[in-house]
Every structure is written in C-alpha cells, then in structure tokens.
Amino acid sequence: MSTHRRISVTDDVSGVSVVRFIDKKIVDSGSIEQLGEELNSLVLVEKRNMILLNFDSVEFMSSAALNKLISLNSKVKAAAGRLKICCLRAEIKEVFTITRLDRVLDLRKTEADAIAAFKL
C-alpha cells in the first residue's frame, strides 16, 4: 500500500477513489511537486482510474497546484478513467471559472453529486 503525505485516499463502495488534501493552503512549491507525484501515482502506480478530488478542506491553492490537476486529468483520461472534483469553496471555484478550467475538469457541488455522476 502506498504511503501518501499530501493526500488521503478512501475507497467508496462504488469503486471511486475519494482523495482529500492534507494541506489547507496548497502553495509551497516542494509540497505541490510532491502532491503532483502522489496524484499521478494513483493512476500510474496504483492503477486507480475513477478518482474524485474532494476540496472541502482546501482554503487556498496557487496556479502551480492547478497545473497538477490538469496533468492528473490527462493521465486519468489516458487510462480510460474519469476524474471529478467536488466541494470547492466559492473563491477557488471562481479561479476555475476565470481560467476556463471548468470546461476541462468536471466540477460537482457535493461529494454525493460527484459519486452519483460516476454512475451515469
């Protein structure tokens, strides 16, 4: 079993890997690099391809962290999987909207909404 330092992962009964973030503020460049590696390892090493990122504990993230989500999305797609994101606070959601990442990433309001969307 992999050890993660920047994320925690739980397996939903429907087979979705629900990822939560350890850091409230995702800004430190070393932590962001490690976060990117841990997210990528979910797909490349642990062979998970139904991934939900739950942001309910995240208060702030920089664009460098956004870049890691885009990279993860590419890897999940390449693995014929699906990535969804939920529970963004309004200010972070605004960042996704400004950068038009809401067109690229599947954003859902709640974890239940997101889990349900995997079944569609």
Next chain:
Amino acid sequence: MSSDQEHWHFDKVLSSDLDVGHAAIEELLSALTASGWEGSDLFRIQMAIEEAIVNAIEHGNKRDESKKVHTVFRVTPEKVLMEITDEGAGFDHRNVADPTTDELVDKPRGRGVMLIRELMTEVVYNEIGNQVTIVKIRSAAVVEPSQ
C-alpha cells in the same frame, strides 16, 4: 481618520527564495486582516501576490539567490498596492498567450499572469516587464436597505 490613510507599509529587498517570498506574503495578509480586509477580496489578493512573487523568483530571477526581488506593499482599509521588481530580463507582457483558448486550456502552465489581471483592479508592467504594480480596491460592501 481618513480611510485613505496608510495603515501599513512594507519595503524590502528579498532573496530569490520561495520561503522568503511566502513569509512576506504572510506579513501582507496579516496586515490586510488587521486593516479589515476579508473574504473574497483577501483571497484574490493572496492569489495575485502569490503568482506575482513566484513569477519574479522562478521566471524572472530563475531562482538565482544572488538576484533580489524588491517588494513594496502599501495597505489602507480601502486599497492595497503591491509592487514587485525582479532582476531578470523581463518578458513581453503584451503578448502572453491566452491560456483559455482551446489549444492551451488543458495545458498545465501559463495562468499566473492572467489570474493577476482578472482578479485585481489595476495591473501595470514596466517597459521591459521585470516590474509589476498591482492595485486592488476594496469591493463595495453589500448594503442592506434601511427599514
């Protein structure tokens, strides 16, 4: 006391070290909070200054710790001014690729400059692009109608 009166002034030459940059940002956020800034304005300022300082250290000074980042913050209850100057060659701020185009929207780079521009009231670069001056005016408060 006039609301335009400066509450806090920061003027320091920082080394090109992200930890040093983040410490300066934390000082700014504390000063803003002490001056009554909160909510989405505070978040937007944090986002913009994070991008500006990281750009100066990583892209401007290429993390060369012999190069400095001159950082000026001026905080009042209604306005914050942030001026960041690096010792790099600058960049052509007039021709930064739009990261929201279909070709670039799924590429993991190039959003910092756009976010600063979109989130702040005024953003001005010097001619060579190694200095950015960012201004944020406090958003108008929602005033409840009187009974």
